[in-house]
Amino acid sequence: MKAIVDCNNFYCSCERLFQPHLDKNPVVVLSNNDGCIISRSDEAKKLGIEMARPYFMAKPLIQQHQVAVFSSNYNLYGDLSWRVMETLRTMLGKKNVEVYSVDEAFVDLGIFPPEELQTIARQIRETVEQWTGIKVSVGVAPTKVLAKLANRLSKKNKHKTGCVLVLDTEEKITEALRKTPVGDIWGVGGQYAKKLKDLWCIYDALQLRNVSEEFARTHLGGVVGARLIRELKGITSKDMEDELVTKKMIATTRMFGSPVRDIVSIKEAVATYTSRAAEKLRRQHSAAKVISVFIVSKGENHHIDFRGATHGDSATLPSATSSTNELIKPAVDIIDRLFKEGTVYKKAGVVLSGLIPDDSIQGNLFRSDNKNCEKKLMDMIDNVNFSQRDDVLKFATSGTTRNWKMQQNELSGRYTTRWNELFEVH
């Protein structure tokens, strides 16, 4: 049996942990730059505040109902996420926990006898809440897809389920499938949901389970669809995965706090993003062969990614590197090529790709080899920055003023990661 442990309204829960007076108040958390709403407490959902709604549009409703608003505090959320996952690993063993996202993890419960699953699931919920202060829901079922489905239903009726739902009999599974619209099944996108309803009158998960694998292969995206149907039938087709340790691509992308029109500021921003990306690169012991940079001008749809960005370019490096200075130079050169005088920009991003392990960097006949010195320098910078925080050491290209920095007007303290921001009690 598998379980998915999912934090309830995770970002809101993190904020509430240190503001218990908000426990029954509506709370929302905003995206980077206070752009739109990315997390809502149950009370905020009830008020009709929508997910992903731009903050300025939701503002009247927020003010009317005195909703507590927070800028996203990723330092805090990241630490609390680690605590939740670490609690699960402590309880259930490292190899039985697969971290799926910042606020959810799959857990293999195969080691427990079936009659104990209800108790175990409840213990997981209680222990995580007691240790970390974060409330979670637990869905248990024979497969990952069914566990996701159980989790969704457990959240629908929190009072009745106590945020725990175990689907351990055929009757319970059938009942749960009947209550789940196709569009709410994990892995069924809006497009497929519409197609299923319009073409074949398939509305709920129970109907979908009864289609043949052949049908799924033809109409639901080949092998992926067939796997989904098997999972719905209770046959494991998505097994526990090892955590993705080494990323194939590293990106740092941010909106500017306010629109930027001069090339110097953009270069500073891109140099800073490059430093951040290079730091991530070194943390996973990789080196990059290709660096891509894009800038998005005001008026363009800011949801477009690198492939869709109109002002993007990349450079292939003479040899793979993880040194910030070797990466900043081509990044800034790209900006020289992309920047158009008179255009107002609102976003920039840096993507490192062509990653290889840093111990297998191939030499190049035409470059002098001072790799060791550079590596020592980078290690030193990373160490100082890691222990002192907030980029104490940086390259001069990154600038010193940062007019382009993010807007975070409602930011709470980094209570769990900074000595000088500890939560104060009386």
Added chain:
Amino acid sequence: MEGEEFYGAAYKGSRQFLQQDVKTANATGFGAAADDYMERGIDLNEQLIKNKPATYFFRMKGDAMKDAGIFDNDVLIIDRSLKLADGKIIVAVLNGELLVRRFHKNFSSAFLIPENSRYKNINLAEFSDFSLWGVVTYVIHQV
């Protein structure tokens, strides 16, 4: 799974260390013999943090607990995995506020007791929304 492992202590701290982490005297001559007696040194985390994912640090403001040796600006170490018990110093949630007090309970009533005669005892019978945030385990005080 063994019951003990199920609820085992989360934080092994640096008790899990490699042989390479042990410092050496780095002497080339006779001194090298001292290497056999080198230890890892003292790690504060090991003493102060028993359960890492459940341990939080707060900063004390005010003098409500001064007679218990907790002063203004001290750092409190709080372990959320510990149970509420009579006599423990706790961080309580009362009226939506976080409060540091000693918890006292007898057969009929429960109180939050300040360690400073200028403050009043709080009778928990008068509050409906008391809950435990965590148990204070250590205080870090600069002398």
